[in-house]
Amino acid sequence: MQVFLVGANTYFISRTAYSGMAICGFGISYLWTINVKKTAISTHWQRVSYSTGAAIGGILGVIIAQMLRK
Secondary structure: OHHHHHHHHHHHHHOOHHHHHHHHHHHHHHHHHHHHHHOOOOOOHHHHHHHHHHHHHHHHHHHHHHHHHO
């Protein structure tokens, strides 16, 4: 979810969409505080799963941000 928001935020920044930037910026920071605790004690496969989700989240963030801007 965090990488999803980073992807969306990148799109909103490139389009100077302040409301999108504010929402994504807040979400990124808030989720980071939660994720730090979770990843500190994870196994290898949990890290692989998290990283795969991050890759998918980044792509979906841009796609959905583009749809919201239309």
